[in-house]
Amino acid sequence: MAVANPVRRVAIIGAGPSGLAAGKYLLAEKCFDKIEVFEQRSSVGGVWNHTPSSSNTKGATTVPQTNPHEPVEKPIWINQTEATFVSPLYDHLETNIPKELMRFSENPFPSDVQLFPKHQTVKQYLEEYAEDVKHLIQFERQVVDVKLKDPDLSTWDLTTKDLHTGAEITHIYDAVVVASGHYTVPYLPHIPGIEAWDASYPGVISHSKFYDSSEIFRGKKVVVVGNSASGLDIGSQINEVSKGNLLVSQRSESYLAASAPEDKIICPEIVEFLPATSHDRGIRFADNHIEEQVDAIVFCTGYFYSYPFLSSLRPPVVTHGLRTMNVYQQMFYIDHPTLVFPVLTQRVIPFPMAENQAAVFSRVWSGRLSLPPYTDMRAWEESELATKGDEKAFHLLQFPLDADYLNFLYDWAAKAAPRSELASNGNGKHGVYWGEHERWMRALFPSIRRAFVQKGDQRHSVKNIGELGFNFEEWKREQQQRR
Secondary structure, three states, X not given: OOOOOOXXXXXXXXXXXXXXXXHHHHHHOOOOOEEEEEEOOOOOOHXXXXXXXXXXXXXXXXXXXXXXXXXXXXXXEEOOOEEEOXXXXXXXXXXXOOHHHHOEOOEOOOOOOOOOOEHHHHHHHHHHHOHHHHHHEEEOEEEEEEEEEEOOOOEEEXXXXXXXXXXXXXXXXXXXXXXOOOOOOEOEOOOOOHHHHHHHOOOOEEEHHHOOOHHHHOOOOEEEXXXXXXXXXXXXXXXXXXXXXXXXXXXXXOOOOOOOHHHOEEEOOEEEEOOOOOOOOOEEEXXXXXXXXXXXEEEOOOEOOOOHHHOOOOOOOOOOOOOOOOEEOOOEEOOOOOEEOOOOOEOOOHHHHHHHHHHHHHHHHOOOOOOOOHHHHHHHHHHHHHXXXXXXXXXXXXXXXXXXXXXXXXXXXXXXXXXXXXXXXXXXXXXXOOOHHHHHHHHHHHHHHHHHHOOHHHHHHOOOHHHHOOOHHHHHHHHHHHO
């Protein structure tokens, strides 16, 4: 299946990692008349723009927060000149992915950067990566509406707002890349009694999106809900200053856990927030254990998929918000594949994933690749639903599924018809292919991360995985000997 009409004008929503990669691969096709990137912030990087609490930019969320259909965010102005939006980054965040895997294909991290880079390092890295697409980006332009312009041609009316003047303008595009990310609308579950409890003790319940520093939890009895990467890291930071050991509410043990279980109190999920009339800031866990005099509860429970600017789209891409709907191969909107959603996938290495997906959709839109018929794309999604269900697992690609999908995308892009004016003998810009070395590192990175964290402050001097005792060549020799 080819797209309905030649794609000449492309809009990219967001100048984070996925939007920047999209811009590079679309440029590399050398066939689009207009490529425009709309970024609501004042600089590139998306969520890698840290919004420190010292700037009074951190906010709060509704308790509970179970609605993915929130309106577009309003900007927070720094010194009345710079537009920013609340980012899930926090002051002492370090990546949970080693820099040797996290990198874009043509841009290694500097050799003197620590193995798991600090967020400031990643922001600088993205600034440098963006240099050759900066001319495409319009900053402080917020996309407020995207409507299907012509169903037969699959074209789009895209409306942006100038955040300084409030002026709105609409232009027609042949294709749209929705690279706005999925870390905007927090999910904070409804648990019996939570609304009344929050009203009785306002400010005690929060979400990881609004966490910036452990200092406000000093000397307090704290519960962290969730044990994903953010939950583990935030929990470890709070545990250093909290009153007694941190309480961690989790459904299952995390494969990323780096510290010994005995330094925290592990609890099952919270099943009830107890009335203020009978308990003092009390909560009950699934094993019927009750904790009282709780000073703070931080929900590290993730985010909804949310696209408020696509509210008129039918069929919709969001209903319950636990996945993006009506998509083929985790990115193409099935009914009109001139709309794509890069890096919907979870538990993946996002930067190379953004590259390989961009390599595919840029080739489709330039006419060098074709998509299968509509019925086949719909059948693909139905098959995935039958296997994974209609919730978060739909986008979950834990290793080795992520590696297989990454290489599938690479091979798919490589099938594109060559064109003489393109690089690589007419084949165009290549993405990332994971060989044995990358797969070995990907399989081991939870262990690598644990070894890194256990170094304490000495971890900042660790620059590569070899310094932690991980050696690919030695592993290969051992594998050969076993055979």
